[in-house]
Amino acid sequence: xxxxxxxxxxxxxxxxxxxxxxxxxxxxxxxxxxxxxxxxxxxxxxxxxxxxxxxxxxxxxxxxxxxxxxxxxxxxxxxxxxxxxxxxxxxxxxxxxxxxxxxxxxxxxxxxxxxxxxxxxxxxxxxxxxxxxxxxxxxxxxxxxxxxxxxxxxxxxxxxxxxxxxxxxxxxxxxxxxxxxxxxxxxxxxxxxxxxxxxxxxxxxxxxxxxxxxxxxxxxxxxxxxxxxxxxxxxxxxxxxxxxxxxxxxxxxxxxxxxxxxxxxxxxxxxxxxxxxxxxxxxxxxxxxxxxxxxxxxxxxxxxxxxxxxxxxxxxxxxxxxxxxxxxxxxxxxxxxxxxxxxxxxxxxxxxxxxxxxxxxxxxxxxxxxxxxxxxxxxxxxxxxxxxxxxxxx
Ligand SMILES: Nc1ncnc2c1ncn2[C@@H]1O[C@H](COP(=O)(O)OP(=O)(O)OP(=O)(O)O)[C@@H](O)[C@H]1O
Ligand SMILES: [Mg+2]
Numbered sequence: 001x002x003x004x005x006x007x008x009x010x011x012x013x014x015x016x017x018x019x020x021x022x023x024x025x026x027x028x029x030x031x032x033x034x035x036x037x038x039x040x041x042x043x044x045x046x047x048x049x050x051x052x053x054x055x056x057x058x059x060x061x062x063x064x065x066x067x068x069x070x071x072x073x074x075x076x077x078x079x080x081x082x083x084x085x086x087x088x089x090x091x092x093x094x095x096x097x098x099x100x101x102x103x104x105x106x107x108x109x110x111x112x113x114x115x116x117x118x119x120x121x122x123x124x125x126x127x128x129x130x131x132x133x134x135x136x137x138x139x140x141x142x143x144x145x146x147x148x149x150x151x152x153x154x155x156x157x158x159x160x161x162x163x164x165x166x167x168x169x170x171x172x173x174x175x176x177x178x179x180x181x182x183x184x185x186x187x188x189x190x191x192x193x194x195x196x197x198x199x200x201x202x203x204x205x206x207x208x209x210x211x212x213x214x215x216x217x218x219x220x221x222x223x224x225x226x227x228x229x230x231x232x233x234x235x236x237x238x239x240x241x242x243x244x245x246x247x248x249x250x251x252x253x254x255x256x257x258x259x260x261x262x263x264x265x266x267x268x269x270x271x272x273x274x275x276x277x278x279x280x281x282x283x284x285x286x287x288x289x290x291x292x293x294x295x296x297x298x299x300x301x302x303x304x305x306x307x308x309x310x311x312x313x314x315x316x317x318x319x320x321x322x323x324x325x326x327x328x329x330x331x332x333x334x335x336x337x338x339x340x341x342x343x344x345x346x347x348x349x350x351x352x353x354x355x356x357x358x359x360x361x362x363x364x365x366x367x368x369x370x371x372x373x374x375x376x377x378x379x380x381x382x383x384x385x386x387x388x389x390x391x392x393x394x
Contacts, residue, residue, distance in 0.1 A: 002026030002122045005052040007035065007043070007069075010059060013085065017056065020111035021118060036065050044072045048080060053125040054118060058085025059107060063092060067099040074100025075371045081121040142248075142258045142276050143377050144178070146301075147283035148293030150264035153316035154283060155179070156347055157373070158261035159188045160358040161281070163222050164374040165257045167362075170223035174216065174255040176248060178270060179263040180236035183229025186217070190354015193217055193228035198235040200247060207243075212251045222359060227251065245272035252276060257378065266300060274304065279377050280311040284329065286320045291329050298333065312376045317343040338376060341369040 003026060006014045014030045021028065029050065035043045035057070047055050055073065060066040063086055070082040081102045086092050088106040096104050102121035105114060145158040162175040177183035177197075186193045195215040205211045216225040227247075230236045252258045262270045274280075280301065284294035294313075301311070315329065318340035330336050344366045350357040361367040 002054070002118075003029075003050070003052040004054045004056060004118070004122075005029045005031050005047055005050060007031045007033075007047060007055055007057045008059065008085070009034075013056070013059070016111075017114070017118075020114040035069055036062050040065065040068045040072050043069055044076065048073070048077045052080055053122045054081045054083065054102075056083045056085060056105065058105070060084060060086050063095075067095055067101075070096065070099040070101040075368055076375050078372060078375045079125055081125040083117060083121050140252055140256050140258060141278045141377060142252050142260070142273075143279045143281060144260040144262055144270065144273060144277050145281040145283065146262055146266070146270070146297065147290075148265055148297040149285075149290050152264075152283045152285050152290060153341070154264075155184055155188055155261050156351070156356075157281060157283060157314060157316065157341070157370075158259050159185060159356040160370045161373055161377070162224055162257075162259040163356045163358045164362075164370045165259070165378060166222055166224040167358075168374065168378065169256060172256040173224040174227060174251065174258045175224060176227045176251075176258060176260045177229040178244070178248075178260050178273060180229050180239060180244075180269060181233040181263065183261065183263075185226060185261050186228040187354065188351055188356060189219060189222065189226060191217065191219075193226070193231075196228045196230045196235075197239060197244065197247070198230035201239055201243060207246050207250050209250050209254045212247060213254055216251070222356070225255070239269075241268045241272045244269050245275065248273050249276045266297070266304075271304075274301075274306060277306070277309055280306065280309055281314055281373065281377070282311050283314050283316055284333070285316045286318065286322050286324050286329070288324065291324070291332050295333055298335075312338045312373060314339045314341060314373060316341045319343055339369050339373045342366055 004017060006017055006028060009032055014028055017028045031047055033043065057066045057069060066084050070084065073080055073082050083103050083105055084096050084101050085105045085107065088104045093104050102124055103117050105117055145154050147154050158175060162173050166173040175185060177185035180197060195217065200212065200215050203215065216227050218225050260273060282294060282298060284290050313333065313335060315337045319342045326337060342365050346357050358367055358370040362371060
């Protein structure tokens, strides 16, 4: 069933949508508030609360605000598509697509044009909707960050994704450093861990979530918990894959979001943990070896039976000028890139400071890329349904 919300005063537009979609088994709601008066974030929160597949905004006297709403949806609710109703000149269309909208409906479009646009936009939304976790698994998101090649940015992406999720859900996020030999998650947060995987193994306590939680490092400044890698490769050598799997799946029951940094490729520890993954973040960068390796990695994940687990394809250093285009990469990988993280000098600087860049930066293209990734991995929370209740009681 397709759920469409028309954000407009215009009952005419709603009537036209209902007529155009009369063959479709769906619902069309009208949200009659004034977006400019309500404000961008409040409007998006209110509109998203009904979990529509598609929001149609317009006709827009204030195109700039409508574009900001489209952009905010793209960042925080990528599983909801947006169409604008506006004069479809090239400039508006380009700005709309750039803001993450799926297209522009012209006031003169007939029912067939509208149907085609709506179908494309709702199909895109449904592809992006994160399914509920399969039964039998903890009702939490376990998100390994993978890359076939070392140095692709796994630690950068894992730490910044964790920080971004923790801004939205303070205290609900755990980051695990599964790069057991040379992991540097603790260093990315600027601390020396007192407890690591090795200490958990040495404590010889039975593995249970409460005992494990006491061995994590709480990070007040970022609002999350860290399970750090051992201090030395020798200590890592003593760990067994099934022990690590049991620790991860036990502690994962305590946290709604568990982000896992991994070493390059799929080692025996990552392989165990993939069993409990609910989402995969797969990284590539803009060079031919990295893209080829990513293609092999996606094929390997498929062979491992993980084809059904939602995966989010991230292109790191996306603006590097190295003769490859995004279209080349998408063609080779046979699927669209979900998130593009630009190359940014502030990233290594933030690592050296021990403060992931997303902690204080949600506005730059880099900060926004991490917000988009967080939106893909965090299912939307129905929050304020007051406008619906109001409408229904009218
Ligand atoms: N978008 C970016 N812009 C600029 N520098 C970046 C970006 N992403 C990562 N880097 C830098 O690239 C280097 C490698 O990144 P990172 O440590 O995250 O990669 P990794 O995949 O975890 O590496 P390893 O395989 O060694 O664990 C770091 O110095 C990091 O600061
Ligand atoms: Mg790393």
